[in-house]
Amino acid sequence: MPANLSLEEYFLANGFADLLPLALKMAQRDGYGQKEIIEAICLVADKAKTYPPTRNRVAWFATVFREKLLEARAEIKAYERKTRG
Numbered sequence: 001m002p003a004n005l006s007l008e009e010y011f012l013a014n015g016f017a018d019l020l021p022l023a024l025k026m027a028q029r030d031g032y033g034q035k036e037i038i039e040a041i042c043l044v045a046d047k048a049k050t051y052p053p054t055r056n057r058v059a060w061f062a063t064v065f066r067e068k069l070l071e072a073r074a075e076i077k078a079y080e081r082k083t084r085g
Contacts, residue, residue, distance in 0.1 A: 010038050014045035019061050026062065032069050039072035040065055 005013070011020045027037050044064050053060035 007034060007037060010041050014041055015048070016041060016044065016061065019058065019065075022058070022062065023065055026065060027069060030069065032073065035076055036069060036072045039076060040068040043068040043071060 007024075008017065008020060011017045011023070016023070023037065023041065027040075032040075044061065047064055047068070
């Protein structure tokens with residue numbers, strides 16, 4: 001995916017455009033930035049391909065998105081440390 005997409009475009013491309021307001025509320029409440037949100041939605045989309053929601057899509061998304069926000073923050077911090085040298 002091109003790096004210059006907006007949050008809305010990332011959510012739309014990954015099939016979760018309707019859940020963007022929920023995702024933003026969750027991310028803002030816990031202090032996550034745009035890079036972390038973008039990384040998290042991509043990770044959520046990957047998980048949805050393997051383990052798609054079967055009953056309550058919103059609850060599934062909230063649980064997985066929270067988990068992936070944590071992973072995204074860790075990956076971004078590790079990358080930044082590594083590139084600093």
